[in-house]
Ligand SMILES: Nc1ncnc2c1ncn2[C@@H]1O[C@H](COP(=O)(O)OP(=O)(O)OP(=O)(O)O)[C@@H](O)[C@H]1O
């Protein structure tokens with residue numbers, strides 16, 4: 001399969017109609033290296049930041065600005081997540097080849113591709129379970145390549161797994177309470193030994209709110225092993241939502257759900273994005289859900305991005321349909 005250009009944002013992070021790429025080209029060697037000071041490129045960000053630095057310092061000294069304000073401004077200036085030219089090989093065979101992808105603030109972005117295309121491998125590289133053989137992963141403007149998964153989680157990266165991992169013997173609500181303890185830092189063996197580990201009313205309210213959002217409030221006291229696969233998936237999603245992530249990586253969250261549950265899940269994604277500002281990178285085989293909830297879409301095939309852009313345009317593209325969707329929609 002050759003490279004196919006789809007009109008849309010440049011995967012190398014140049015904005016449309018700027019610099020040398022106009023956001024419409026196929027996956028070429030990095031366009032922003034060819035136009036080093038083009039507005040919107042990383043070098044441009046650095047240059048602009050350098051120009052603004054004295055102003056920021058002055059405002060800090062005058063206590064007109066807080067560190068949180070500064071962080072928020074910095075986050076707006078760069079993408080939430082940038083994977084740049086990520087390559088990952090296993091025994092010399094490339095599972096990912098030169099993959100670039102971007103997720104902005106409060107957007108739901110899809111990532112589709114046939115089995116073995118490299119979707120989960122890319123998630124593992126972003127979350128830190130795997131190190132890319134080449135390439136860079138930035139989150140909130142920071143190169144996170146050397147951070148272990150738990151540090152990435154603390155920065156606001158959350159994920160669910162294709163193969164769910166839950167704890168038999170614990171109830172549905174307890175799964176969420178564990179996540180809540182991890183978020184608020186009140187967990188710990190000593191507290192449990194002193195029998196001070198009981199959930200506070202606030203913690204229960206937060207857990208129940210998320211269970212309500214997921215439509216499984218009535219399952220709260222059930223042991224996890226007695227719930228359906230679909231509900232277990234929702235519990236895992238709930239656990240990730242309890243951490244209040246800035247970006248959620250969801251690996252086939254709808255598998256095992258019936259059509260009502262899928263519809264509800266799509267609504268949960270939209271409300272997490274619109275109401276809490278949580279961005280989502282969604283790996284999903286359910287094309288109907290992808291077209292309903294994502295605004296932009298990347299297509300992976302054999303470890304390479306073969307198309308990207310607005311979801312409706314990408315899904316309508318004949319090459320994409322032939323590579324992946326054709327057999328589903330034909
Ligand atoms: N730990 C590993 N060791 C060796 N090869 C691996 C490893 N992990 C993934 N691969 C290979 O990398 C390729 C991409 O696998 P990956 O699981 O990322 O695909 P995927 O797009 O998530 O597929 P699916 O839709 O089936 O979940 C496959 O050929 C797979 O066999």
Ligand SMILES: [Mg+2]
Nearest residue numbers: 119120121162
């Ligand atoms: Mg996978």
